[in-house]
Amino acid sequence: MGDGEAGRVRVHLPALVQDYTGGARAVELDAAETLGAVFDALEARFPGVRFRLVDEQRRVRRHVRVWIGEASAAALDAPVPAGVEVRIVGALSGG
Amino acid sequence: MGIALWVATRKGAWTLRGDDARGAWRLEGPTFLGVTVYHVVADPRAPGTLLLAAKPGHLGPTVYRSKDGGRTWTEATTPPAFPPAGEGGRARAVDHVFWLTPGHASEPGTWWAGTSPQALFRSEDGGATWASVAGFNDHPDWSKWTGDEKDGTPDGPKLHSIQVDPRDARHVWVGLSSGGVFESTDGGATWTPRNRGIAADFLPSPDVEYGHDPHCVVVHPARPDRLYQQNHCGVYRLDRPGDRWVRIGEAMPKDVGDVGFPMVVHPRDPDTCWVFPMDGNVYWPRTSPGGRPAAYRTRDAGATWTRQDAGLPGEQAWWTVKRQAMTADARDPVGLYLGTTNGEVWASADEGATWRELARHLPHVYAVSVDEAG
Numbered sequence: 188m189g190d191g192e193a194g195r196v197r198v199h200l201p202a203l204v205q206d207y208t209g210g211a212r213a214v215e216l217d218a219a220e221t222l223g224a225v226f227d228a229l230e231a232r233f234p235g236v237r238f239r240l241v242d243e244q245r246r247v248r249r250h251v252r253v254w255i256g257e258a259s260a261a262a263l264d265a266p267v268p269a270g271v272e273v274r275i276v277g278a279l280s281g282g
Numbered sequence: 283m284g285i286a287l288w289v290a291t292r293k294g295a296w297t298l299r300g301d302d303a304r305g306a307w308r309l310e311g312p313t314f315l316g317v318t319v320y321h322v323v324a325d326p327r328a329p330g331t332l333l334l335a336a337k338p339g340h341l342g343p344t345v346y347r348s349k350d351g352g353r354t355w356t357e358a359t360t361p362p363a364f365p366p367a368g369e370g371g372r373a374r375a376v377d378h379v380f381w382l383t384p385g386h387a388s389e390p391g392t393w394w395a396g397t398s399p400q401a402l403f404r405s406e407d408g409g410a411t412w413a414s415v416a417g418f419n420d421h422p423d424w425s426k427w428t429g430d431e432k433d434g435t436p437d438g439p440k441l442h443s444i445q446v447d448p449r450d451a452r453h454v455w456v457g458l459s460s461g462g463v464f465e466s467t468d469g470g471a472t473w474t475p476r477n478r479g480i481a482a483d484f485l486p487s488p489d490v491e492y493g494h495d496p497h498c499v500v501v502h503p504a505r506p507d508r509l510y511q512q513n514h515c516g517v518y519r520l521d522r523p524g525d526r527w528v529r530i531g532e533a534m535p536k537d538v539g540d541v542g543f544p545m546v547v548h549p550r551d552p553d554t555c556w557v558f559p560m561d562g563n564v565y566w567p568r569t570s571p572g573g574r575p576a577a578y579r580t581r582d583a584g585a586t587w588t589r590q591d592a593g594l595p596g597e598q599a600w601w602t603v604k605r606q607a608m609t610a611d612a613r614d615p616v617g618l619y620l621g622t623t624n625g626e627v628w629a630s631a632d633e634g635a636t637w638r639e640l641a642r643h644l645p646h647v648y649a650v651s652v653d654e655a656g
Contacts, residue, residue, distance in 0.1 A: 203340050232589035235357060239341040242375035243363035250340040 223263030284656030386451030396441030532582025544608035593637035608650035621647030
């Protein structure tokens with residue numbers, strides 16, 4: 188992990204969490220094997236952000252959607268292949 | 283000394299800052315625009331300190347704390363959350379923090395929080411970190427007490443009305459919608475249902491120990507053995523050590539009824555309290571009966587009630603006032619304040635005799651609270 192240019196994952200973040208990220212909308216993290224590890228790495232870098240996106244039972248929150256490359260993912264044990272981009276977006280409609 | 287009203291809405295919080303005479307008010311805000319704010323509560327033990335329960339539509343629930351009267355806010359580092367479920371255990375997650383209550387005067391920095399689903403949390407560091415109250419949340423009968431989703435309110439079942447006995451920090455009452463009223467005399471380690479005498483006309487057996495639907499419960503600060511309750515099924519009073527609630531709402535006019543959300547007590551007179559009735563007929567519109575909003579006040583502990591609607595709209599006003607959206611200040615005469623589901627804030631500086639509008643066009647109001655520190 189984290190052994191150089193090949194071992195990185197780019198994570199796109201929603202504006203919803205800009206208070207945690209200092210406004211950053213995308214970050215480069217050390218490669219992570221699973222989606223759960225991506226959230227753990229985000230938490231280490233931006234304390235507090237994981238609980239806003241993932242509940243205490245390690246489920247992605249109802250109105251948060253995650254894409255690993257082109258695939259929608261919800262389970263934290265979903266694999267994150269090397270070189271893929273992860274996109275975290277808010278997904279909510281209504282008045 | 284000025285006074286502040288915190289108005290928590292579905293889409294942020296606003297502040298109304300009033301002068302000492304409570305005559306001139308200035309609307310400030312929004313704070314946390316776009317975020318559902320369920321409750322903002324001032325700490326009477328530490329003037330200028332406030333806690334705010336927040337949930338953006340997309341994100342998880344949290345609590346913020348201010349030490350400068352609401353000008354700046356810091357998020358809890360460990361918001362209320364259930365412990366991880368064990369193997370085969372219940373995987374519960376806090377959907378939102380609904381209710382905040384400062385702890386006892388002898389315990390500065392202690393706070394209680396009620397959530398949806400119905401659970402109780404406690405902080406001992408001013409709201410920075412929160413712990414699950416296991417005596418309640420992990421009680422073997424928790425599932426029976428709280429029922430299932432069908433027993434909850436439309437936006438989720440809630441634990442509310444956390445009341446700490448001013449004589450005893452370990453004596454705590456809570457209300458569950460649904461579930462009923464529960465009492466602890468050991469700081470939350472053990473709990474006893476206290477619902478005798480309360481109607482539950484939505485249950486097959488009316489005389490059950492729990493499963494009721496209290497909307498708002500208040501321990502009277504000047505006589506803590508007296509509780510008032512606005513329930514889904516009427517208005518009640520309980521005088522401890524008695525254990526049977528008395529339906530004092532029977533004395534309300536029959537065409538108004540005794541359904542509502544808020545329950546507000548006079549800060550000094552144990553015989554005086556207010557309710558704000560709503561229509562609980564057929565489809566439960568939960569609007570002002572007949573489109574004519576009014577507070578009802580008793581000064582004899584519920585034997586008789588007086589309608590108080592001077593200044594309020596006389597017709598075609600189809601509001602609802604939610605359980606945290608009506609409150610009183612501690613001044614003399616007592617000021618009353620309420621917020622409506624259509625974004626209005628109303629006040630009375632004369633104990634309900636006359637009302638005036640302080641704000642309109644805000645989002646759906648969830649809670650109104652007083653900060654005596656201004």
